[in-house]
Amino acid sequence: MTEPGAQSVESGAHAEVEGLIDNLFRRSAGQIVAYLTRLLGPENLELAEESVQEALIKALQGWPYSGVPNNPGGWLFQVAKNTALDAVRRNSNFASKHPEIVAELDRKAASTDHVDAHLEEQLRDDELRMLFMCCHPALSPNLSVPLSLKIVGGFGVGEITRALLSNETTIAQRLVRAKRQIRESNISLELPSGRDLSQRLDAVLEVVYLIFNEGYAAFSGENLIRSELCFEAMRLGKLVADSSLGSPKVHALLSLMAFQAARLPARVDSEGNMVLLEYQDRQLWDRQLVAFAFRELEQSAEGDEITSYHVQAALASVHAHGEDEASTDWVTILSLYDQLIALAPSPIVALNRAVAVAKVHGPEQAMREIDEVVDQGALKSYYLLHAVRGRLLRQMGKAADAAANFRSALECPCSEPERKFLQKLLADCEEGA
């Protein structure tokens, strides 16, 4: 039984077809590819993908006439297995060496009419193994991310291209390289153990959060596929959290993602303008996701390990606690940033911390900290560095200096909504000057 909040994590956001739940095809594709890959071996990943594509096409061609079957997932599973079975039988060498695989593929379900709970569990397990395989150390993150999206997420190459703001040739090449690497390194679906498993889990969480951030960096109206990534990342996080590999830090990441995703509806106004956290209409925040995030935060509190996900989730929760911007507990936020800087120092964290410093100790101190602490070389082309400095200078009454910083910000790469936002800041400055 899924809980509210978890419901939207699992189903994403889409229009419905009668009898077909949201994202059924995409998720079935991921699960069945995982199942067939486990059965046939990762070196036959492409056969697994082709078999699933065949099943989806047959559904597309037939269901408009026959209607959606009672158990659409089961139907797709059966047809994909049949397709794989035909291919395996045609390769007599393979078939004779692996009669048990042929037998497994040939095994008919007692009834495809009803959902088989045992099969569901098996498919979730296979999907998890696939996700862990995609994050194998031999695959760099720029291969793991598109590979995970393709074979676990069930996204198409075009969709991944738009999601990652890349081009199709690049994505296609990365997928080819990833699959080649899997074959050459003999990467298997076996889960590692001990420390290797722990490292692999960290890699998985990193990839999941990368996928989330790709989606979160988008603004609605820019591309719906990108916010779909946020929900996919959360679905994957929940898959790990609900399994035997779940641990407090997985819940921490899930909590962090849920707090951020809850804010998605408020991040852009009706004209497509970016709305900063401090100005967001909190009535628009997804209450179910916020509740889910708090529950996950609680679960992450077990045990001794404190990861940067824990601290970031705690930070997000402090913002979510406040009725409005004015009642935000900046003192706690600052102390959490102190913790984060110690755990995972980075120029961007230092910059975000400086914003909290300004709220607690005033803009002058924040500016001093930015100048001292922030590695300005590293963030020179990060528009937020200049934007934050500009806003602090404005608060200090130095409009001309502020304007200069906003102009520098505009010279940095940023999205259209970000550009409009900066131009507004600049215009306000020039008015005041």
Place this chain on the structure above:
Amino acid sequence: MPKFMILIYETDATSGKLGPEKQKAVLDKYAEWNKSLRDKGVFTGSERLSSAGRVLRKADQKLRIHDGPYAESKEVFGGYWAIEVGSFEEAVECCRNSPHLDYGGTLEIREITTCPVN
């Protein structure tokens, strides 16, 4: 039992181009075949399509409608017989005595899927 459609692709005979005298002979032969299928207990339906029709396609998102189909472009589908038999082999057997083959026509046998798999 599986259901099959035997698709009739037009020939001069079926499109009435043989002239009125020969036409009666053609109709009789098809009627005979029709009866043989009924007598076997496999007949579930048949329909003849009129030769005039319309063809719809979209090019550059614009809908184009023209009269057709015309024989020059491809084999024209003329109608079908629907039968219920155990296998393709049996369906093929039902076709052997079809006059359509004698008039140089092509029969295509396709299995009908209206039910979900399994």
Place this chain on the structure above:
Amino acid sequence: MAKFLLLLYDNPADWQTFSPEEMQQAIGKYMGWAQKLAQKGILVGSDKLQDNGRVVRKSANQVRVSDGPYAESKEVFGGYFAIEVKDYDAAVAECRDCPHLDYGGTIEVRQVDVIPGR
């Protein structure tokens, strides 16, 4: 009222490049269109034909059976929807919003002949 078959031709290879999500959306559109026909009370039947049947011909007085039809270059007849409407114009009108056209498919509209004495 007359009976018309709306024949849907497609090239199966076209769906290969579709993502699972795109295919789910396509199904929704087809089903929406079919539901429209049903809700209007004009849908009297539909059948999907499986690919890869048999092709039967006679040459030199011998019946020859081969597997087929194969798509390669030509469009394959995939299935039909049967509707009962006033005339060709009415039948064509029902096809205008059929998603098949947006996915590059062809629709052939053919009136079913009423054969007296059947």
